[in-house]
Amino acid sequence: xxxxxxxRIDELSAEECWALVATQVVGRLGVVIDGYPVIVPVxxxxxxxxxxxxxxxxxxxxxxxxxxxTFQVDxxxxxxxxxxxxxxxxxxxxxxxxxxxxxxxTTSGSAAQxxxxxxxxxxxxxxxHGVSGRQLLPGGLxxxxxxxxxx
Amino acid sequence: xxxxxxxRIDELSAEECWALVATQVVGRLGVVIDGYPVIVPVxxxxxxxxxxxxxxxxxxxxxxxxxxxTFQVDxxxxxxxxxxxxxxxxxxxxxxxxxxxxxxxTTSGSAAQxxxxxxxxxxxxxxxHGVSGRQLLPGGLxxxxxxxxxx
Numbered sequence: 001x002x003x004x005x006x007x008r009i010d011e012l013s014a015e016e017c018w019a020l021v022a023t024q025v026v027g028r029l030g031v032v033i034d035g036y037p038v039i040v041p042v043x044x045x046x047x048x049x050x051x052x053x054x055x056x057x058x059x060x061x062x063x064x065x066x067x068x069x070t071f072q073v074d075x076x077x078x079x080x081x082x083x084x085x086x087x088x089x090x091x092x093x094x095x096x097x098x099x100x101x102x103x104x105x106t107t108s109g110s111a112a113q114x115x116x117x118x119x120x121x122x123x124x125x126x127x128x129h130g131v132s133g134r135q136l137l138p139g140g141l142x143x144x145x146x147x148x149x150x151x
Numbered sequence: 152x153x154x155x156x157x158x159r160i161d162e163l164s165a166e167e168c169w170a171l172v173a174t175q176v177v178g179r180l181g182v183v184i185d186g187y188p189v190i191v192p193v194x195x196x197x198x199x200x201x202x203x204x205x206x207x208x209x210x211x212x213x214x215x216x217x218x219x220x221t222f223q224v225d226x227x228x229x230x231x232x233x234x235x236x237x238x239x240x241x242x243x244x245x246x247x248x249x250x251x252x253x254x255x256x257t258t259s260g261s262a263a264q265x266x267x268x269x270x271x272x273x274x275x276x277x278x279x280h281g282v283s284g285r286q287l288l289p290g291g292l293x294x295x296x297x298x299x300x301x302x
Contacts, residue, residue: 037188
């Protein structure tokens with residue numbers, strides 16, 4: 001595809017992004033609060049390509065509802081030679097109690113543990129608007145994490 | 152201090168936050184772009200309590216200049232039993248060429264490698280408005296990562 005030719009060599013396709021996200025159990029939710037892009041780690045699992053977040057009630061949880069948020073997941077080796085980062089942009093909606101019980105029994109995350117039914121966590125679904133990602137290539141420049149890949 | 156009594160048991164003091172941040176070499180910069188809280192990994196080093204980011208030019212880099220940003224650093228064990236997360240809120244300013252050369256020779260990050268003088272990376276300083284952090288306590292609830300600690 002012509003679009004593929006223009007893709008940087010280290011850009012990940014949407015399919016690659018979702019596959020990598022599914023390997024993790026903790027991601028970082030971005031929510032704008034008081035003009036700041038607040039970032040907090042959250043547990044999550046995948047329901048197909050829908051990210052299901054498990055969050056307690058609070059400032060960030062309330063601010064996330066029906067707001068444009070981001071969800072970032074990465075795996076970066078400390079010597080900065082390998083790794084990847086994926087950014088999902090989307091909208092968060094609260095999961096109702098009935099739906100929550102069903103999700104708890106069917107959600108399969110990368111962790112082997114399903115969420116216990118009846119756990120009183122707030123579940124939220126992240127409805128994706130877009131996903132992008134970049135892989136850190138071996139032998140890349142020390143400052144290869146040029147933060148310019150968001151588009 | 153009375154304030155200390157009201158602190159949650161898992162909240163980190165500012166001093167603890169900065170000490171933990173200094174143990175890492177990659178953090179995540181949060182910048183609001185098109186209404187979304189964009190999150191990208193960036194290399195960084197500490198110059199006392201000033202976070203110095205090393206970023207290439209691009210969309211995120213431009214959006215960060217003179218904007219309210221956040222910088223998040225964490226270390227989370229996959230079994231979710233141990234870990235911590237720190238969030239710095241602040242303002243980013245570009246480091247001038249002269250200042251950049253000096254910083255490159257004096258900045259000591261947790262990595263043993265100083266930045267090579269003459270490297271053409273864009274350096275930015277994050278002037279902190281505030282820092283907060285939370286530690287994940289062993290044996291805590293499975294969903295202890297309640298994303299409500301931002302204040």
